[in-house]
Amino acid sequence: MVPEVSKHQVLDASDFALLWENCTSPYDYGENESDLCCASTPCPQDFSLNFDRAFLPVLYSLLFLLGLLGNGAVAAVLLSQRTALSSTDTFLLHLAVADVLLVLTLPLWAVDAAVQWVFGSGLCKVAGALFNINFYAGALLLACISFDRYLSIVHATQLYRRGPPTRVALTCVVVWGLCLLFALPDFIFLSAQHNERLNVTHCQYNFPQVGRRTLHVLKLVAGFLLPLLVMAYCYARILAVLLVSRGQRRLRAMRLVVMVVVVFALCWTPYHLVVLVDTLMDLGALARNCGRESRVDVAKSVTSGMGYMHCCLNPLLYAFVGVKFRERMWTLLMRLGCSNQGRPSSSRRDSSWSETTEASYSGL
Template sequence: MLWWGKEMNEWQVLHASDLDFLLENSSSPYDYSGDNNESEYCCGTPPCSQDFTFDRTFLPVLYSLLFILGLLGNGAVAAVLLSQKAALSSTDTFLLHLAVADMLLVLTLPLWAVDAAVQWVFGSGLCKVAGALFNINFYAGALLLACISFDRYLSIVHATQLYRRRPQARVTLTCVTVWGLCLLFALPDFIFLAANHDERLSATHCQYSIQQVGHTARALQLVAGFLLPLLVMAYCYARILAVLLLSRGQRRLRAIRVVVVVVVAFTICWTPYHLVVLVDTLMNMGALARNCSQENHVDVAKSITSGLGYMHCCLNPLLYAFVGVKFRERMWQLLIRLGCPEQREHVRQLSRRDSSWSETTEASYSGL
């Protein structure tokens, strides 16, 4: 699939020029000379032949579907939030940035679909931009969810409104910091990603030109893009749920249910992928035993779990629509303004039905 999930390992980057060098250099880790002048592999096994038939059929279809759904769904979320006449709350602002990050991420999927189906035909320049854009928005999605969790934690557990004074300036500063960190994390993509021709596969792919950089990037994605945000979210919502359960306020529990469901979805979607990538990295580094059968299974697992991870970009809008009552009301209001007057009565019924807890919702989880 993409460079992110199928970067070159030490066997794959063995080109003809490298082979000539290794044959002449006895200090190489690969010893191809034997007592009987027969080729031998130091590791006991030749490079595994890889079959990318699954990727060529599965990934283009999946990426195309996610591209359409993600663009439409997150575009609707952004339109609903921007349609509000009043200034956006801190949570609404974070959700708007989250929708933008998801949209920008899915915009790169058609490029990776072509890469999986045929090869990378867009050159090294677009490879760097697309790879960096993908990673920037991957990090942004996780960090923004962590920001929302921390904001709710301060508001409910400590009754502190971090963004009460000069809210717009503080929210803007937080978002700028998040995007700045994401750009910093993506610097290796701008520098080391390139369109590399793999002689063994007879195809060009967008991959890291240095294997060690790929390992470092994977470790950074695991820690900064998954584990740390997940730990922040888990701690914040564990404390929030403890407070709400002690207060026995079912209305307050409903007020944060959207964010809790979004965090759970993030965990379910991305955990399998990062576990598979961790196993693959340990195999490439020699920490785990490897054979051709295991490598092929890991390759298929990376393709499936990465698709599950990218599906998270399409889930958030659906979760807002099915769980967030306030979001549904705002969506109907937007449709009315766009020319759907038959929905006016439906909006009034929603407003009457949910008026008993809308104030709690606004106080505990504004906007949803």
């Protein structure tokens, strides 16, 4: 998913053909004859463009800093303990890497929103593909973590812990391979294109309307619905087990697994609902007019920003709430020459990155 600063596409032959077809479509373009698609120019985008110029650079810069610091800390701590990583730790490491690579592209999109794309078509393809690869990887790795915990808690099956050590690595390779496959359209169709009407250059897709709809469906299904369904099912079953079990530790685990699904859904549901509305407008199922187009464009910018915030929340959900992370962080800081004063202590012999992971390996 290329950030929504790229939503303003250059009008090519296929776009004019679509405009001509829409002359007889049921879209509602207004009561006056001058509002009809075949009698007017495309809708002005001054408001949405000005909103993007003011809103997106600030948001992307903030998310870049927070995401880089948080996920960078997670990756550094995990890599310092790489000889003793559990399956969940390995998934968390790949998740942190995916989030770091995603936020590294945000400064480029901030420049694109504030001014225009000045980096050429080659970097446009790479940045767009890198962004989408890690967008899909984040969602699929969360699903892998939830499935691993589901097997451990509900079925008492240590799929990765008792299997060959290469099994978790193979799972990660499959996840990254799928994400690379999903990002192929970015390598093929993304390019830096000059919009003569707006007199700006943007990194955007160059394919017919049907291709845009197909990508929307792919992102909705593979990047949101399927991972969300996997997480919801797995954590619902986990909660059923944890509710039967007594103890403060298991209650903490219950709170955390609820947060995992809720935060993922809250961050990404608004964006996908707005994209669904935009797709229905393209298909003619919803009436289209310039005011509605402008509101949808602004809504996509705002809700996509909410989705990217998930990259900054992942370290909080999966690491910073865990005692083990804080201990590992202090150990790493001591190695770098920081003082031992104030180091937290814990009586747990087998604490882990999160209470959920701890519960998953405690014989429930």
